[in-house]
Amino acid sequence: MLKENNPIKLSKLTKLTVLVLASLVIALSPVKLFAADEHAVEQQPEEFDAGKFVMEHVSDAFDWHIATIGETHISIPLPIILYSNSSGWHLFWSSRFHHGTATYNNFRIAHDGENAGKIEEINEHGEVIGLPIDLSLTKAVAGIIVSVIVLLWIFLNVAKSAKQNAGKAPKGIQNLVEPIIIFIRDEVAVPAIGEEKSEKFMPFLLTLFFFILINNLLGLIPIFPFGANVTGNIAVTMVLALFTFVITTISANKHYWKEIYNPDVPWWLKFPIPLMPIVELSGVFTKPFVLMVRLFANMMAGHMIVTVFISLIFIFSQLMGPATGAAVSVVSIVFSVFMTLLDVLVSFIQAYVFTLLSALYFGMATQEHH
Known part of the structure; x- marks a missing residue:
């Protein structure tokens, strides 16, 4: 010992x-x-x-x-x-x-046109003959791998600490993470879904919250292997929203589908034109779409604002000389630091909002008829 x-x-x-x-x-x-x-x-x-x-x-x-x-x-x-x-x-x-300046094995990265940013396949004359199936490991994917390693390190340590401190007050990293887990359970899952049904959704909601939060925070650290704008990539937020959509659809009971195809509204809103069923059915798809866009837009905007402030230094240096650029750099750096600190708050808020709305969708899909 x-x-x-x-x-x-x-x-x-x-x-x-x-x-x-x-x-x-x-x-x-x-x-x-x-x-x-x-x-x-x-x-x-x-x-x-x-x-x-x-x-x-x-x-x-x-x-x-x-x-x-x-x-x-x-x-x-x-x-x-x-x-x-x-x-x-x-x-x-x-x-x-x-x-991106060279061609290899008849493949190249397109810089303009409808294929900009994608890998094109060309023939010996330099003509584009199509787009290959691209399974490449991009920066976003590498950033996800890094975040998963960080998540595993955190929660395996929390699990080990919880096992060692069974019946005692939490210590170390467990003392940081455990209140967040309890908050998601008591203030998000239970009020939105119900105490009896929330338990089966807790693993997904916790995974969702911490995955978004960790990637949001790691994206603010401009040092390798961090700094990848993972949650600012709409493909990533689309997959997260798709998970919520699939779980909502699979978990939905007959009352949920009845309220979509035959809602309790005046008959003239359903016949002869099924106005309300169309509105309700479109809501099934617009809800995860809103989840996807909200997270993507907020995190992308935060990164863009910081880089715009940094760009001001070079713009003024180019237009008015190095002295002006040096003067502007002070203001740009101050605002960049402020926006980065604000992004820390936004990182928590966006992880919370995405998790809360997912829990609300699960609750709506599993509620019983009253």
Whole structure:
């Protein structure tokens, strides 16, 4: 037994987590961790494009860009997985595209047109012949993997602490997480669904809340392996909303469907034109759609505002000289810090709202007729 005054040692889980993170970094780095364009040609400096700068920092990408120093792009390449109807499967690193400037195995990243941001397949004449099936590991997916590792580390430690402190007051990270779990149960699930039925929805609601919260917070840390705008990606929020939609539909009882197809409203709202059934049925799909858009728009807006403030430094430097840019930088940084702190609050609010609305939908689908 260790004495209480002995220094705290890393648990096996902590060591394993560090090892997994290190392995992930090494695995994602084919030969060089910092991939630079070795074929860069001396050219006149381009004018700063604020719109391009903002969109590059909030959109998904095939590599994890860290910084640009001069002509050197510091980034971590990610695996590209493609299936072409003409040439089959292809697996290679995104560094083969040289930051989108090169073609590899007749594939390239489109920069304009309707396929902008996607990988196109071309023939020997450079003509686009189609889009392959793209199963690549993008920055958003890598960010999700990092967040899942963080979640596993947190909750496996909480479970271990709860087992060791059974019957005692919670300590450490358990003392932080346990009140949140109780809050979701007593203030979200039980009032919205009911005490008897809420228990079966608790695992999903807790997973939903902590997944959104952790990804919101990690997206605010501009240091690798964090900083990926996961919840600002509409594909991610769409999947979360789809889970809520599927669980609501599967759990719904006959009273729920009766209120959709034959609601208790005056007959002239149902015949000869089924106005209310159409409205109720459309609500089945608009509810998860609102969930998807709300989370995406709020988190995307927060990231965009911060990058816009940073862009002001370069815009004023370019238009009025370095001295003006230096003066504006003070104001831009202050507002950027303020917006980042505000985003911390928004991260909690959005996780809470998404979980609360999901619980309300579950309650509406399972309530009994009165």
